[in-house]
Amino acid sequence: MRLAARHPNIKITALIAKGHAGQMLAQVFPHLSSLDVPSLVTSDEVDWDEVDVAFCGLPHGTAHAEIAKLPSRVKVIDMSADFRLRDLGTYAEWYGGDHGAPELLEGAVYGLTELYRDQIASARLVACPGxxxxxxxxxxxxxxxxxxxxxxxxxxxxxxxxxxxxxxxxxxxxxxxxxxxxxxxxxxxxxxxxxxxxxxxxxxxxxxxxxxxxxxxxxxxxxxxxxxxxxxxxxxxxxxxxxxxxxxxxxxxxxxxxxxxxxxxxxxxxxxxxxxxxxxxxxxxxxxxxxxxxxxVKGSAGQALQNFNLMHGLDETTALEQLPLFP
Amino acid sequence: MRLAARHPNIKITALIAKGHAGQMLAQVFPHLSSLDVPSLVTSDEVDWDEVDVAFCGLPHGTAHAEIAKLPSRVKVIDMSADFRLRDLGTYAEWYGGDHGAPELLEGAVYGLTELYRDQIASARLVACPGxxxxxxxxxxxxxxxxxxxxxxxxxxxxxxxxxxxxxxxxxxxxxxxxxxxxxxxxxxxxxxxxxxxxxxxxxxxxxxxxxxxxxxxxxxxxxxxxxxxxxxxxxxxxxxxxxxxxxxxxxxxxxxxxxxxxxxxxxxxxxxxxxxxxxxxxxxxxxxxxxxxxxxVKGSAGQALQNFNLMHGLDETTALEQLPLFP
Amino acid sequence: MRLAARHPNIKITALIAKGHAGQMLAQVFPHLSSLDVPSLVTSDEVDWDEVDVAFCGLPHGTAHAEIAKLPSRVKVIDMSADFRLRDLGTYAEWYGGDHGAPELLEGAVYGLTELYRDQIASARLVACPGxxxxxxxxxxxxxxxxxxxxxxxxxxxxxxxxxxxxxxxxxxxxxxxxxxxxxxxxxxxxxxxxxxxxxxxxxxxxxxxxxxxxxxxxxxxxxxxxxxxxxxxxxxxxxxxxxxxxxxxxxxxxxxxxxxxxxxxxxxxxxxxxxxxxxxxxxxxxxxxxxxxxxxVKGSAGQALQNFNLMHGLDETTALEQLPLFP
Amino acid sequence: MRLAARHPNIKITALIAKGHAGQMLAQVFPHLSSLDVPSLVTSDEVDWDEVDVAFCGLPHGTAHAEIAKLPSRVKVIDMSADFRLRDLGTYAEWYGGDHGAPELLEGAVYGLTELYRDQIASARLVACPGxxxxxxxxxxxxxxxxxxxxxxxxxxxxxxxxxxxxxxxxxxxxxxxxxxxxxxxxxxxxxxxxxxxxxxxxxxxxxxxxxxxxxxxxxxxxxxxxxxxxxxxxxxxxxxxxxxxxxxxxxxxxxxxxxxxxxxxxxxxxxxxxxxxxxxxxxxxxxxxxxxxxxxVKGSAGQALQNFNLMHGLDETTALEQLPLFP
Structure with a gap:
């Protein structure tokens, strides 16, 4: 949110939460109280026609089910582990259960930006690395x-x-x-x-x-x-x-x-x-x-945004120009 | 530097340092190593014709002497305490010595942005508050x-x-x-x-x-x-x-x-x-x-930049749009 | 435990826990793994004949009920708030409910050691301050x-x-x-x-x-x-x-x-x-x-031990001689 | 000081300092203000007849010269690196200069308590490990x-x-x-x-x-x-x-x-x-x-005290019984 809200090509049309649905973002994250964004809703309440891209930050093991429900025209940038492992057996072994959306897994791209730029640029579903x-x-x-x-x-x-x-x-x-x-x-x-x-x-x-x-x-x-x-x-x-x-x-x-x-x-x-x-x-x-x-940032939301930029033909650094905060 | 380097209307033409003159900025602040800026110099080495505005972050009691030397066409945004106190006696009492540039003090504006916007907008020398x-x-x-x-x-x-x-x-x-x-x-x-x-x-x-x-x-x-x-x-x-x-x-x-x-x-x-x-x-x-x-930020460099914006007719928030970094 | 285990006049005969009953102390507090103490039990499992003094560290509002059950010969050093307020109305107002042992409250002494030494020395129930x-x-x-x-x-x-x-x-x-x-x-x-x-x-x-x-x-x-x-x-x-x-x-x-x-x-x-x-x-x-x-320490367990010393005619500093840990 | 001041067999007869000589210990370490100890002096001011054991915490490269001046009847527990390396060449290479007291080095024992107990017990000079x-x-x-x-x-x-x-x-x-x-x-x-x-x-x-x-x-x-x-x-x-x-x-x-x-x-x-x-x-x-x-503690002063105990036939744990401070 901190980074996306300042992205010139992103308009936040829906914010999905579970336990916090019904609340304003500022109640959950007071540091974002200056933002004028929609209040939090459940995924059922979203008008998906308004959505082109979904950033998913769900817990491992729950993301695949939610992502499987999305319209196929919605691009997905997933920050969970659900689409990172290409081997279903390995996934089951490490994440304690069968994968719920193996058909999506096939098209998923491992989103380590610098090493998979081409694949990311043309992907529908990008699994951002841990x-x-x-x-x-x-x-x-x-x-x-x-x-x-x-x-x-x-x-x-x-x-x-x-x-x-x-x-x-x-x-x-x-x-x-x-x-x-x-x-x-x-x-x-x-x-x-x-x-x-x-x-x-x-x-x-x-x-x-x-x-x-x-x-x-x-x-x-x-x-x-x-x-x-x-x-x-x-x-x-x-x-x-x-x-x-x-x-x-x-x-x-x-x-x-x-x-x-x-x-x-x-x-x-x-x-x-x-x-x-x-x-x-x-x-x-x-x-x-x-x-x-x-x-x-690079380990999660920043790389997700970097991948978003690649997927939309934007300069890789858009909205990521912030210099490190030191001290 | 973190903020100014991303300001669309600022070009960094000189970086003055004392002990570090001769070094690259990245040697002093490795988190800024991605910036392409001039190396550090002493104030004598600066071509002041290239400078429209000077941001001063000198120690209290030393800023006034340096600022007094600047060409009068250079606007000054001072983050030291040297031009904050309007009473020379109070200054001497709290900062342990006579003020070296009382003539500049008169025109100085106390740079608490929200409360002195008009005066700041037309000032040559702004003394940013502590x-x-x-x-x-x-x-x-x-x-x-x-x-x-x-x-x-x-x-x-x-x-x-x-x-x-x-x-x-x-x-x-x-x-x-x-x-x-x-x-x-x-x-x-x-x-x-x-x-x-x-x-x-x-x-x-x-x-x-x-x-x-x-x-x-x-x-x-x-x-x-x-x-x-x-x-x-x-x-x-x-x-x-x-x-x-x-x-x-x-x-x-x-x-x-x-x-x-x-x-x-x-x-x-x-x-x-x-x-x-x-x-x-x-x-x-x-x-x-x-x-x-x-x-x-608001207590120092951010407010300085906010004042810079006011002094140049820019939107007050330019280069300061960054949202808080939490957690 | 850290302090009491090194007290020359204290023998730890029982350690009561709720959620952790059945575990060893070292499982809950690995830094105490060198101690040779009984494993954690529920209060029902304690042989109270073996106990002369009970140190109580229960949540506010739950201590009074547990303390009311103790044999009257057992001295009690309570670190909860339950016996600090002498006015039952004030207690109800701030702690959200009626006091369960008003008869004990009367004899309770407010355990601010330095200011109530005499009363503490002869008390059965000491309510250590917050x-x-x-x-x-x-x-x-x-x-x-x-x-x-x-x-x-x-x-x-x-x-x-x-x-x-x-x-x-x-x-x-x-x-x-x-x-x-x-x-x-x-x-x-x-x-x-x-x-x-x-x-x-x-x-x-x-x-x-x-x-x-x-x-x-x-x-x-x-x-x-x-x-x-x-x-x-x-x-x-x-x-x-x-x-x-x-x-x-x-x-x-x-x-x-x-x-x-x-x-x-x-x-x-x-x-x-x-x-x-x-x-x-x-x-x-x-x-x-x-x-x-x-x-x-002085705000909780140390003062409790200091009161224990007073209540037993021991030097007030026994087992509390440790100097501050700096840096 | 924190530990030694509570050791039953240690009496602090002199506290040596360089820059702080002349001051009270409490001025340098306010957390020790409750101790009744001599004020800080230079090494020249010490009456060495009053001293049986010297704990040395001098910077590497300066300890050997000071220790060489001590009367040979004074046992030395050194926490610097000066007597840890048995090879003079290695010492010179890593500590940037010749060793000033090679004759003392020969009798020095590497004070890793648990592994060199016997040697430590009979040593005059113990070099505590880093x-x-x-x-x-x-x-x-x-x-x-x-x-x-x-x-x-x-x-x-x-x-x-x-x-x-x-x-x-x-x-x-x-x-x-x-x-x-x-x-x-x-x-x-x-x-x-x-x-x-x-x-x-x-x-x-x-x-x-x-x-x-x-x-x-x-x-x-x-x-x-x-x-x-x-x-x-x-x-x-x-x-x-x-x-x-x-x-x-x-x-x-x-x-x-x-x-x-x-x-x-x-x-x-x-x-x-x-x-x-x-x-x-x-x-x-x-x-x-x-x-x-x-x-x-174990990495410096605690091990030094443990070695002191060994060197004097005391229980190894004397004055070191303090349990870990958590949280």
């Missing part, structure tokens, strides 16, 4: 594709701010529990793993298993992935840097930072940027790739 | 003017995030010192007091002494002032609310929140908004006015 | 008693860390909601008001109405009250300081800080100390009293 | 010793709170810079690397090179190391857990947490505990070891 996969894949996918790193020896130590857990009421994300503390969670079992492995596996041309260990960090926004990789053959760390730099030369939001500069989440806060840094490892033959995003 | 005075005066000045509250019984309990102290190296603003802690500071002696008293005094038509007690809060951005006031005669809290609501009806950035809603700094974060709420006091005949701003 | 009342009353009660300040013109601007809201699941205390933000709450309606007014009123010998405005601060522990008071007759701020200093000369946990020092919550964190500072107001005839505590 | 090495070595040293993990493939992703940087004035540890942000630092060049490699190398019987990548986390206290290891031969993750559990059976402060429990810094905050968890990696043949400490 926040972690966005940070991980932007950093590693080009390296696996170019066979610069070994796909079987990738260790991803990921760190996320608390907003990654959403606004639901859970004890571990209370201020007094999460504040001034740090811990891993979901070790080996985080739902973003299959997404990462799907994309890396496709790039590698073989099944890939990665170590992915997320940590909960006492900050609201921001995600940083420190990926430990093994270089192939005579590849050097400079080769990694060169591949990423040239690969993202035409991508306004992905910046490979200069040598010696270290990515930091506070330097992308509130923006759609992804900063990537490449570093030598003390252990010979290994490298470190660090990627930082704002999980709520 | 962050605290902005939050306090937007809340109280109309009430004193309209004789709705007693000017001799105003208690302002102010709270600010740590960025209010700037980027200078002081022990009390280290993360481990300020984090997870709260304390008042500068009790009775904060330099924003004379500014508040000057403006309230002028509105009251008599000298005014206020209680102003600032507190340091463990957050980066945000400022909230809880003002405890005594109502005049038959004035009610509803009268206060009505006066503020109508007074700011044409001010896009000042929002008197609905009854029952409580202003919060997180609801204006990163934006130029000021939220004001009015509440009854349990003590009969008294009221509470709560005002919240982002100290770095 | 966190805010502790900080407020330690600062103001002696001043009202000595007629140094006017009871009808007391403005208390209170600030608390988020742990004051407990561990219950509420949206406003999620990390991403409360973090990096500040706002007042419960303006004029906070349940600690009647407690404060009861005690100040008794000291004043007349009904007292105060302004009490609490604010939620983005930190876990700590509470600071800035009280704005009007001095009586020829009273000076030095008189306030002198009264507090001599009044607390024999109170090891209340420290009137030296002139020029400003209390800060981080300087009492994790400890049972209360720091009080007295300051002149710019407005003649007024003063400012600042008091800081750790809301979970 | 905070990171403490967390890393407690987790990994027994595993390398027992040949359960490969010493040439150890990746340590470390995260520390900001207090690890001390109280010195650096821009990156200002509240507004470090708050709400996360980044790696000192990639491949952190001074704790040689310490870790020295100890692991000695255990492995061969030189060891590790990946050690520290991150700065927006919290004050706490350190968590996520170590990614490759298992030897038929070793399983259960073997790692068994080795650590039995190895620390008699170590009161090191707790191998139960299966399924994940270490978190908030669960050891303010205490001398180290929590260690062992987890399977999705990549076959690999494991993950997570260790958490409070960097200022």
């Amino acid at each position: 926040c972690y996969p966005t940070a991980v894949l932007l950093a590693l996918l080009p390296l696996v594709k170019d066979e610069l790193i070994l796909p079987e020896d990738i260790i991803i130590d990921a760190k996320s701010g608390v907003s990654g857990a959403g606004r639901s009421l859970k004890q571990n994300i209370l201020f007094s529990e999460a504040g001034e503390g740090l811990s891993p969670y979901g070790i080996g079992s985080h739902r973003h793993v299959p997404e990462i492995e799907q994309e890396l596996g496709e790039a590698a041309g073989q099944p890939v298993i990665v170590n992915f260990t997320p940590h909960l960090v006492p900050m609201t926004r921001g995600e940083l992935c420190t990926s430990y990789v093994r270089l192939t053959g005579k590849t050097t760390v400079a080769d990694l840097r060169a591949a990423l730099t040239s690969g993202y030369a035409d991508s306004p939001f992905v910046r490979v930072v200069e040598e010696g500069v270290i990515p930091a989440t506070q330097h992308v806060r509130g923006s759609n940027y992804c900063h990537i840094g490449v570093f030598a490892d003390r252990i010979p033959g290994r490298g470190i790739v660090v990627s930082a995003i704002d999980n709520l | 962050c605290y005075p902005t939050a306090v005066l937007l809340a109280l000045l109309p009430l004193v003017k309209d004789e709705l509250i007693l000017p001799e019984d105003i208690i302002i309990d102010a709270k600010s995030g740590v960025s209010g102290a700037g980027r200078s190296l002081k022990q009390n603003i280290l993360f481990s010192e300020a984090g997870e802690g709260l304390s008042p500071y500068g009790i009775g002696s904060h330099r924003h007091v004379p500014e508040i008293e000057q403006e309230l005094g002028e509105a009251a038509g008599q000298p005014v002494i206020v209680n102003f007690t600032p507190h340091l809060v463990p957050m980066t951005r945000g400022e909230l002032c809880t003002s405890y006031v005594r109502l005049t005669g038959k004035t009610t809290v509803a009268d206060l609310r009505a006066a503020l609501t109508s007074g700011y009806a044409d001010s896009p950035f000042v929002r008197v929140v609905e009854e029952g809603v409580i202003p919060a700094t997180q609801h204006v974060r990163g934006s130029n908004y000021c939220h004001i709420g009015v509440f009854a006091d349990r003590i009969p005949g008294r009221g509470i006015v709560v005002s919240a701003i982002d100290n770095l | 966190c805010y009342p502790t900080a407020v009353l330690l600062a103001l009660l002696p001043l009202v008693k000595d007629e140094l300040i006017l009871p009808e013109d007391i403005i208390i601007d209170a600030k608390s860390g988020v742990s004051g809201a407990g561990r219950s699941l509420k949206q406003n205390i999620l990390f991403s909601e409360a973090g990096e933000g500040l706002s007042p709450y419960g303006i004029g309606s906070h349940r600690h008001v009647p407690e404060i007014e009861q005690e100040l009123g008794e000291a004043a010998g007349q009904p007292v109405i105060v302004n009490f405005t609490p604010h939620l601060v983005p930190m876990t522990r700590g509470e600071l009250c800035t009280s704005y008071v009007r001095l009586t007759g020829k009273t000076t701020v030095a008189d306030l300081r002198a009264a507090l200093t001599s009044g607390y000369a024999d109170s090891p946990f209340v420290r009137v800080v030296e002139e020029g020092v400003i209390p800060a919550t981080q300087h009492v964190r994790g400890s049972n100390y209360c720091h009080i500072g007295v300051f002149a107001d710019r407005i003649p005839g007024r003063g400012i009293v600042v008091s800081a505590i750790d809301n979970l | 905070c990171y090495p403490t967390a890393v070595l407690l987790a990994l040293l027994p595993l390398v010793k027992d040949e359960l993990i490969l010493p040439e493939d150890i990746i340590i992703d470390a995260k520390s709170g900001v207090s690890g940087a001390g109280r010195s004035l650096k821009q990156n540890i200002l509240f507004s810079e470090a708050g709400e942000g996360l980044s790696p630092y000192g990639i491949g060049s952190h001074r704790h690397v040689p310490e870790i490699e020295q100890e692991l190398g000695e255990a492995a019987g061969q030189p060891v090179i590790v990946n050690f990548t520290p991150h700065l986390v927006p919290m004050t206290r706490g350190e968590l190391c996520t170590s990614y290891v490759r298992l030897t031969g038929k070793t399983t993750v259960a073997d790692l857990r068994a080795a650590l559990t039995s190895g620390y059976a008699d170590s009161p402060f090191v707790r191998v947490v139960e299966e399924g429990v994940i270490p978190a810094t908030q669960h050891v905050r303010g205490s001398n505990y180290c929590h260690i968890g062992v987890f399977a990696d999705r990549i076959p043949g690999r494991g993950i070891v997570v260790s958490a400490i409070d960097n200022l």
Whole structure:
């Protein structure tokens, strides 16, 4: 809403909510009280003739049913996980149930903007990546594709701010529990793993298993992935840097930072940027790739809007020009 | 820089720095590395023919000397305290020295946008208010003017995030010192007091002494002032609310929140908004006015840009349309 | 538990829980996993013959019923609000229902240790004050008693860390909601008001109405009250300081800080100390009293233990010797 | 000071400071204002006949000179890095200069309590480990010793709170810079690397090179190391857990947490505990070891006091019984 409300080509015709239907947006999000938008309604109350594009932010496992009900002329930009995994068995295994709209899955495009621009531009249904996969894949996918790193020896130590857990009421994300503390969670079992492995596996041309260990960090926004990789053959760390730099030369939001500069989440806060840094490892033959995003922007709503722009032939940066908010 | 770089009518022709002259902006502020701007220079290196407007963010007590050197055709928007106080004696008393450019002071306008629009529009030199005075005066000045509250019984309990102290190296603003802690500071002696008293005094038509007690809060951005006031005669809290609501009806950035809603700094974060709420006091005949701003936006750079817009006949909101960043 | 488990005269014979009954303490509080204590049970499962003293930390409105069931030989130290208010009507008004054990209320003692030592020492049932009342009353009660300040013109601007809201699941205390933000709450309606007014009123010998405005601060522990008071007759701020200093000369946990020092919550964190500072107001005839505590220690469990010590003829500081944890 | 002042066998006879000499401790650390201790002096002013043990917390590179001046009968517990590295060349390389007291180095003992108890007990000079090495070595040293993990493939992703940087004035540890942000630092060049490699190398019987990548986390206290290891031969993750559990059976402060429990810094905050968890990696043949400490306690002053206890035949836990402060 924060970004879309300022998009010159977007008119907000309906705002759907479940528990909050009937309320004004300002009651749920007082920071948006200056906006003149429709009040919240249930999906049944929407006049879909007025809608060209639907942005969906439903919980995983519930989005597919709602999206299946939409008129086929409505383009869909989904931020749930429901259309990210191409294998129905993998979906059922990780999300605890059968997929309700396998027929839609086939046409869905994985919305990692920088790497799937063409497919996104012509898609009806775009499945925006999870926040972690966005940070991980932007950093590693080009390296696996170019066979610069070994796909079987990738260790991803990921760190996320608390907003990654959403606004639901859970004890571990209370201020007094999460504040001034740090811990891993979901070790080996985080739902973003299959997404990462799907994309890396496709790039590698073989099944890939990665170590992915997320940590909960006492900050609201921001995600940083420190990926430990093994270089192939005579590849050097400079080769990694060169591949990423040239690969993202035409991508306004992905910046490979200069040598010696270290990515930091506070330097992308509130923006759609992804900063990537490449570093030598003390252990010979290994490298470190660090990627930082704002999980709520490039990791979610910002990338959704970026995909919207692509799908409508607009400049990719429209409504995403905001610079990072620092300090 | 964050805001100005996206302003359609601003071209950044020079960036002046002292200690950092010779560096690229990105070295000092990595979050701005995507900007294509000139590198930092000393003021001597600037070709002033290229400059129409100077935004000054120098330390108090040093701005007046630098501003005095500027060609008179250059408009100046000053964010220091040097041109806020109209009385030279008061300036000397609170800022520890004689004023170096009293001749400029005369033409300077106090840049509290919503209350001095006409004067700002035609000024050459605008002295943007301090962050605290902005939050306090937007809340109280109309009430004193309209004789709705007693000017001799105003208690302002102010709270600010740590960025209010700037980027200078002081022990009390280290993360481990300020984090997870709260304390008042500068009790009775904060330099924003004379500014508040000057403006309230002028509105009251008599000298005014206020209680102003600032507190340091463990957050980066945000400022909230809880003002405890005594109502005049038959004035009610509803009268206060009505006066503020109508007074700011044409001010896009000042929002008197609905009854029952409580202003919060997180609801204006990163934006130029000021939220004001009015509440009854349990003590009969008294009221509470709560005002919240982002100290770095409405309390500083945002208001500066808003004044720039006024001074150039632009829509007041140009480049300030960003909605608050929440969470 | 943190403090009691290290008390030389306390043996923990039973730990009562509702939802968590059947679990080990370490499952609910992993930081206490090193303790060798009984697992959690319901109150029905307790062998009360083994119990001499019960520390009660039940929600307001539910404690009185549970306490009424206890054998009369069991001393009770209650941290709920159920036995703090001596007037049944006031209790019903603020806590939304009739009191279930009025007969116990009569013998209950208000457990503000420093001010009611004698009564506490001989009580069977001690009602420990709320966190805010502790900080407020330690600062103001002696001043009202000595007629140094006017009871009808007391403005208390209170600030608390988020742990004051407990561990219950509420949206406003999620990390991403409360973090990096500040706002007042419960303006004029906070349940600690009647407690404060009861005690100040008794000291004043007349009904007292105060302004009490609490604010939620983005930190876990700590509470600071800035009280704005009007001095009586020829009273000076030095008189306030002198009264507090001599009044607390024999109170090891209340420290009137030296002139020029400003209390800060981080300087009492994790400890049972209360720091009080007295300051002149710019407005003649007024003063400012600042008091800081750790809301979970002096504001709750620490004071409970301090009362336990008094009730058993032990040194008041037993098991409370821990110094503040800074940084 | 916080811990030592409550130690039954310690009498503080002198407090040495440089810049603060002449001041009272309470002026430098107001949270310790309740202590009755000598005021701060320079080292020249100390009557060393009154001193049996010196705790040294001097900056790296300056401690050796000061310690060399002490009477040889004074036992020394050093928290700087000056006596941790046994190889003078390594010291010079990492700490930028020749060692000033090589003769003392020979008798110095590396003070990782749980692993060098005997040597510490009889030492005159104990070099307490750095905070990171403490967390890393407690987790990994027994595993390398027992040949359960490969010493040439150890990746340590470390995260520390900001207090690890001390109280010195650096821009990156200002509240507004470090708050709400996360980044790696000192990639491949952190001074704790040689310490870790020295100890692991000695255990492995061969030189060891590790990946050690520290991150700065927006919290004050706490350190968590996520170590990614490759298992030897038929070793399983259960073997790692068994080795650590039995190895620390008699170590009161090191707790191998139960299966399924994940270490978190908030669960050891303010205490001398180290929590260690062992987890399977999705990549076959690999494991993950997570260790958490409070960097200022077990990572520094707490371990120093623990060593003091050992050196004086006291119970290892004396004055360290405080339970973690949560929340």
